[in-house]
Amino acid sequence: MNRVKAVVSYDGTNFAGYQSQPGLRTVQLEIDKALRKIHKEIPVHSVASGRTDAGVHAFGQVIHFDTPLSLPTDRWKMALNVLLPTDIRIVSTAYVDEDFHARYGAIGKTYKYVWTRSKVQSPFERNYAVHLGKWNPDVEIMQAAATHLIGTHDFTSFCSSKTATTNKVRTVKRLVLEEEGDLLTMTIEGNGFLYNMVRTIAGMLLAVGIGWNTPADVKRILESCDRNNAGKTAPAHGLYLESVDYED
Amino acid sequence: MNRVKAVVSYDGTNFAGYQSQPGLRTVQLEIDKALRKIHKEIPVHSVASGRTDAGVHAFGQVIHFDTPLSLPTDRWKMALNVLLPTDIRIVSTAYVDEDFHARYGAIGKTYKYVWTRSKVQSPFERNYAVHLGKWNPDVEIMQAAATHLIGTHDFTSFCSSKTATTNKVRTVKRLVLEEEGDLLTMTIEGNGFLYNMVRTIAGMLLAVGIGWNTPADVKRILESCDRNNAGKTAPAHGLYLESVDYED
Numbered sequence: 001m002n003r004v005k006a007v008v009s010y011d012g013t014n015f016a017g018y019q020s021q022p023g024l025r026t027v028q029l030e031i032d033k034a035l036r037k038i039h040k041e042i043p044v045h046s047v048a049s050g051r052t053d054a055g056v057h058a059f060g061q062v063i064h065f066d067t068p069l070s071l072p073t074d075r076w077k078m079a080l081n082v083l084l085p086t087d088i089r090i091v092s093t094a095y096v097d098e099d100f101h102a103r104y105g106a107i108g109k110t111y112k113y114v115w116t117r118s119k120v121q122s123p124f125e126r127n128y129a130v131h132l133g134k135w136n137p138d139v140e141i142m143q144a145a146a147t148h149l150i151g152t153h154d155f156t157s158f159c160s161s162k163t164a165t166t167n168k169v170r171t172v173k174r175l176v177l178e179e180e181g182d183l184l185t186m187t188i189e190g191n192g193f194l195y196n197m198v199r200t201i202a203g204m205l206l207a208v209g210i211g212w213n214t215p216a217d218v219k220r221i222l223e224s225c226d227r228n229n230a231g232k233t234a235p236a237h238g239l240y241l242e243s244v245d246y247e248d
Numbered sequence: 249m250n251r252v253k254a255v256v257s258y259d260g261t262n263f264a265g266y267q268s269q270p271g272l273r274t275v276q277l278e279i280d281k282a283l284r285k286i287h288k289e290i291p292v293h294s295v296a297s298g299r300t301d302a303g304v305h306a307f308g309q310v311i312h313f314d315t316p317l318s319l320p321t322d323r324w325k326m327a328l329n330v331l332l333p334t335d336i337r338i339v340s341t342a343y344v345d346e347d348f349h350a351r352y353g354a355i356g357k358t359y360k361y362v363w364t365r366s367k368v369q370s371p372f373e374r375n376y377a378v379h380l381g382k383w384n385p386d387v388e389i390m391q392a393a394a395t396h397l398i399g400t401h402d403f404t405s406f407c408s409s410k411t412a413t414t415n416k417v418r419t420v421k422r423l424v425l426e427e428e429g430d431l432l433t434m435t436i437e438g439n440g441f442l443y444n445m446v447r448t449i450a451g452m453l454l455a456v457g458i459g460w461n462t463p464a465d466v467k468r469i470l471e472s473c474d475r476n477n478a479g480k481t482a483p484a485h486g487l488y489l490e491s492v493d494y495e496d
Binding site for chain 2: 009010011057077081086087088089090091120121122123124126128
């Protein structure tokens with residue numbers, strides 16, 4: 001058997017999330033359907049670095065799958081792109097060692113969260129950036145609040161109360177707010193993220209940016225280890241899985 | 249009665265074109281539905297500068313409608329945007345003289361046509377730019393061909409054979425090819441366009457860019473006044489109605 005690693009980009013708008021669910025259109029379902037066709041109806045299951053929620057996008061999701069076939073490396077990308085719907089694209093494919101694992105081998109991930117300050121939201125951005133409307137967040141204050149989250153912390157306050165994982169300690173390596181034109185972007189890099197963690201952090205930093213909370217509140221809420229203290233989870237359609245890192 | 253002019257932007261992806269058609273989701277239908285709600289179920293019909301086909305987008309379509317209401321100017325924009333689906337946005341509204349007419353008063357229009365050279369088409373561009381795939385058009389040759397179309401000509405060769413209009417003479421004021429990153433854009437400004445004229449020109453210029461035709465062919469085809477001589481009509485989803493001009 002050969003193991004193939006693929007980098008996958010998808011527009012999450014018309015998917016009920018990444019993971020297969022009976023009766024729903026998911027990214028995994030479409031990928032596994034394409035793999036099955038390539039393998040003449042023999043089921044081949046892909047494994048992703050992690051799931052993403054309905055509406056969440058990806059530039060660089062990573063998957064792997066095992067195959068008895070030995071196509072030239074680039075043929076995998078082409079064969080899959082011919083069969084996949086155009087809201088999923090395979091960016092690259094490569095053969096990897098059999099000990100490569102898209103999920104367990106991931107040592108870091110980078111997400112982006114995108115807001116827009118445009119006066120009237122462009123219809124072309126409606127599924128790709130969260131409209132700030134009347135809110136006019138102060139980016140410097142958001143960055144000041146963000147620094148409290150950088151480092152190794154128990155992120156219980158900043159994940160869904162439905163999170164199954166017991167160990168909620170994660171390391172945030174980088175958390176940067178940037179502006180370009182009408183767009184306000186949060187980039188967050190860490191060794192791993194809890195369920196809804198990026199969207200909860202985005203919601204919290206926005207609350208600070210518009211003056212509902214202070215940077216000191218963020219520190220206090222982090223230390224309280226109580227999800228009830230952090231504010232609203234930011235909407236799914238502003239979120240992008242940018243890349244997944246592995247040991248070389 | 250007051251006459252209101254509105255500039256409208258829409259993502260054409262999920263519309264069966266601009267104009268109302270029984271049983272289909274069109275831009276006009278949604279706008280007139282919103283106007284009817286504002287007028288407490290009294291039908292109010294909007295008039296647009298012209299129709300756009302299914303899949304065609306707009307940054308600056310222009311419409312007008314008559315109303316007995318006297319809302320403050322900006323309230324029209326807000327009231328309509330609250331009621332409209334998010335793939336249609338009212339960019340601006342203004343009261344105009346009763347002799348303003350969105351269709352008959354239009355003295356010029358600008359369209360953009362967008363292709364992408366990206367190796368793998370981004371899923372985020374799939375409805376907004378035409379993927380060139382293996383084609384690598386030469387922009388300078390396209391521009392040379394374009395110059396033959398600038399000016400006042402009979403554009404019979406460059407419109408749909410279904411065009412009902414008998415006078416097929418139009419003036420193209422500007423026709424520019426530009427590159428920015430992976431995107432190749434054609435901008436065309438004229439006093440008016442025949443049915444499918446912009447997409448036929450886009451298809452023809454691309455055919456020149458990839459060497460299927462020469463700039464001299466374009467001149468010859470224009471002079472032949474025969475639609476069968478121009479090549480394939482370019483796909484709808486690369487086309488944007490950029491703006492509509494009126495006398496001040």
